[in-house]
Amino acid sequence: MRKDIKNRSDIIRLVDAFYDKIKTDQVIGFIFNDVAQVNWEDHLPKMYDFWDNVLFFTGNFDGNPMQKHKELHNKCPLTHAHFNHWNEVFRQTVDELFVGEKAEEIKDRAKNISDVIMYKTIQ
Template sequence: MKALETREDIELLVDKFYDKVGSDDIIGFFFNDIAKVDWNHHLPKMYNFWETLLFGKSAYKGNPMAAHFPLNEIVPMEKSHFEHWLKLWTETIDELFSGSMAETAKYKASNIASLMAYKMEMARKL
């Protein structure tokens, strides 16, 4: 298994992950039906996001949390959705990569997913 070390690796990982997400019974509808995501726009944004998070490149300029509040207002984004998101992310990494950067990608995703789940829950209580 290979190390996660280049922009091309991130593109492969993100493509495979969103292939799964797009046809997923539990969270796919957020992308397909609620946000009606334009994948040609979303995928490059996500390459940049992960390149920034993992390799410290300043490719991504945005606010990941803010993008999710409007979705959460339409359909509650529950802890179980984030756990499932993380399961798919972890599975995809394990299928493709190993090593310390692969572990970091799982760890960082897990932290953000927990924080995001918490923020979505709090927003619903306001």
């Protein structure tokens, strides 16, 4: 039975499930694996902190996602389709694992953040 996102443990579960999909994704997996060459052991804890802060205002994230995406775009042009696909996989993952107010909030916040990064990156 699905429940709402309540704490950091739920954030970790969501982030791990999402990136397990992304690592092998046919549309955007290459961006993470080949272009960005993501070190998952370093990246995942940052994403736990990021989403924990987004949803629960913990203040434990220290990073600049905008700059990271601009740097990535310089290596490999990102497209609207890339961002849209990221959002779709994120939404699907949330819906598979959770239901409730915070689940809806994280999907909305993810879409808004993605839209801003896309707009400021792709222009």
